[in-house]
Amino acid sequence: MVKQIKSYSISIRRNEDSYMNFIIEMDNSLTVIDALDEIRKKIDSSITYRHSCHHGSCGTCACIINKKERLACMCFLNEFEDNKIIIEPLTSFKIISDLVVDISTMINKLEGSTYLRESEIGKDSIKPNGILNWNRFENCIECGSCVSACPVKSDFIGPANLASIDREISKQTDEKVIKNLKNKAFKNNGVDACDKHYLCSKVCPTKVYPGKHINNLRKIKSKN
Ligand code: SF4
Numbered sequence: 001m002v003k004q005i006k007s008y009s010i011s012i013r014r015n016e017d018s019y020m021n022f023i024i025e026m027d028n029s030l031t032v033i034d035a036l037d038e039i040r041k042k043i044d045s046s047i048t049y050r051h052s053c054h055h056g057s058c059g060t061c062a063c064i065i066n067k068k069e070r071l072a073c074m075c076f077l078n079e080f081e082d083n084k085i086i087i088e089p090l091t092s093f094k095i096i097s098d099l100v101v102d103i104s105t106m107i108n109k110l111e112g113s114t115y116l117r118e119s120e121i122g123k124d125s126i127k128p129n130g131i132l133n134w135n136r137f138e139n140c141i142e143c144g145s146c147v148s149a150c151p152v153k154s155d156f157i158g159p160a161n162l163a164s165i166d167r168e169i170s171k172q173t174d175e176k177v178i179k180n181l182k183n184k185a186f187k188n189n190g191v192d193a194c195d196k197h198y199l200c201s202k203v204c205p206t207k208v209y210p211g212k213h214i215n216n217l218r219k220i221k222s223k224n
């Protein structure tokens, strides 16, 4: 696509029902996070949002862009054909300020998860002395998008947590730990609380596919 400077209408949700509208000229090869930076630098320094890596790794910039959970740093302006962009905070979390939400309710439930796993790439390659396996980070970047998109808003431990429990069960060898993980997943607010909408898998930016893990836990439960 040819780079072009275009005019964008950007609406940012600021309070429960109020939006602030900005018109900015931006290179269409830039991203929504660049647009937020531009507004903050040149028009209104009071708008608040989170970001860190700018390349889809940290999960901090997740928000709702034109009604879908997205990472603002991976959302390019050239995909908005009518040049209108509405940015809202994730749902299901307490709003701290503008687009900044408190995801600690999700993070606290991930307690006990491990972040590394054996890499599926290069399994059979020759390893240097002292290296048994190549390790890599788990896919989940704790962005909160799946929790926000999930229509089950009552007592539910949520898709990210269930996906992490399923991954942990597959990695663990300690039967006692596995039993504890299963107990957590099979409580009333675990897999049985999922209504099978699977929007979590549709919005996850890193292809964790939480719905697939929830179904896997259902299979484990049916065999127990
Ligand atoms: S499972 Fe996907 S959508 Fe949910 S928190 Fe992790 S990265 Fe984000």
Ligand code: FES
Pocket: 050, 051, 052, 053, 054, 055, 056, 057, 058, 059, 060, 061, 062, 071, 072, 073, 074
């Ligand atoms: S700023 Fe890190 S994922 Fe967007």
